[in-house]
Amino acid sequence: MSSLTEAVLAGAGPKELQREKVPDExxxxxxxKEDAGIFTGVEDKDVRKSLRVGMVPMPELAPDEVLVAVMASSVNYNSxxxxxxxxxxxxxxxxxxxxxxxxAAxxxxxxxxxxxxxxxxxxxxGSGTRRWRVGDHVVVSCMQVDDQEPVTHADGVLGSGQRAWGFETNFGGLAHYTVVRASQLLPKPAxxxxxxxxxxxxxxxxxxxxLISDRGARIKLGDVVLIWGAAGGLGAYAVQLVKNAGGIPVGVVGSEEKARLVRxxxxxxxxxxxxxxxxxxxxxxxxxxxGRQLGRIIRRxxxxxxxxxxxxxxxxxxGISVFVVxxxxxxVTCGSSTGYQHQYDxxxxxxxxxxIVGSHAANLQEMGECNRLFTLGKLVPLLSDVYPLEEIGAAVRLVQQNRHVGKVGVLCLAPRxxxxxTDPELRARIGEKRLNPLRSPARSSACNRSPA
Incomplete structure (x- = not known):
């Protein structure tokens, strides 16, 4: 363990963190890259065979970037x-x-x-960073944008230079350290x-x-909103957002246990x-x-x-979505986990x-508004399970096979x-049960760690 890592885990202050040497790896x-062809002709592309956990070189920091000691991360479908x-x-x-x-090289x-x-x-x-300091506790937005591109100042996601960090860029968050642009950072809810x-x-x-942004569906009080995959990461947050906006969420799930959790x-x-x-x-x-069958249920x-x-x-x-609305x-669509070629009448x-409204991630202002809802306790996390970084293959496999609900977390530097x-009073006011609605003892066996 490097001296910088030891200092982070000991809760060292900014001056001490600054004194410690950044590790070389x-x-x-x-x-x-050498593994890119291993699934050619293979039906079950088991991600445990391609994911590795090991040492990699520490990259140089650009002027507009920061180096973050990652305490925890989570699994998304892009992984x-x-x-x-x-x-x-x-x-x-x-x-x-x-x-x-x-x-960029x-x-x-x-x-x-x-x-x-x-x-x-x-x-x-980095030398060009203004709003952030060593020692700050942060969360990271997934969108990396080019702030010198004019359209970015209207909507960062529209820029041709926008990329999904950790998917279309290197040095992502499933690691002990990550490199991100300062324009990706938001304060961690305390x-x-x-x-x-x-x-x-x-x-x-x-x-x-x-759902909420004027660039999306812009739902309002009383709207009936059909949510596919309502027990997953995207869908379960959609349920919370619709309820907070005064709408009526209608969730579609794949099992009775997931139905109970979504209710x-x-x-x-x-x-x-x-x-x-x-x-x-x-x-x-x-x-x-x-669509006719589903429509009858929703109208009933x-x-x-x-x-x-x-x-x-x-x-x-x-096709059902286009028909039933x-x-x-x-x-409103942001992805195609079952295939990109859509057919509809x-x-x-x-x-x-x-x-039909296409939507991709969110710009930093939208991320900031969303993060504020967590800070206020209006939205709560949706963790169903947490794995250590060393078991990332099993964690991603769980998501690959849709055996999870909500989000699967990953401990990186955090030892437990x-x-x-840092704000236990607010946490007490919100309550542990509300903050962890998917982690009760009765949690679905679909979220255990049994092998596929």
């Missing part, structure tokens, strides 16, 4: 894509980025450190533990932009997709049949069709004046759970 979950080398190996992103030259390496969430302590700041704080921003921020989050209507045969590829004709429970459909599932659900309604879009709280 650090422990990280990573992929190797599943990365570890399967699909739809393309992420080394393609790193090579393209590296061709820009300068500090650092990212083109024969290894790729993954991870798009982190909570930790700043241990170094009442949350490291692992709780690290589980939120990518998924909750994405859901915030999709505990406040979901007004929960539909088990198995009851109406939703799963796998869906033709436009199937979408109409399944709420009295009307949904104003908004929250869809990140993609191929298996998108009401006239003039909105389908366009008559139900144009003749019923519906809208429960650390990092």
């Amino acid at each position: 650090y422990l990280a979950a990573h992929l190797r 599943v894509w990365s570890a399967m080398f699909e739809p393309i190996p992420t080394f393609t992103f790193l090579e393209r980025y590296g061709r820009e030259g300068g500090h 650092r990212h083109d390496q024969p290894y790729h450190v993954l991870g798009s969430d982190a909570a930790g302590v700043i241990v170094r700041v 009442h949350l533990t490291w692992e709780e704080a690290a589980a939120n921003l990518l998924t909750a921020g994405t859901a915030y932009r999709m 505990a989050l406040g979901c007004d209507v929960v539909v088990n997709r198995a009851e109406i045969g939703i799963g796998g590829d869906t033709t436009p004709e199937d979408a109409i049949t399944l 429970e709420t009295g009307e069709d949904p104003h908004v459909v929250f869809d990140f599932v993609g191929r298996a659900t998108f 009401r006239r003039g309604g909105t389908v 366009n008559r139900y879009l144009w003749m019923h004046l519906k809208r 759970e429960g650390l990092g709280v």
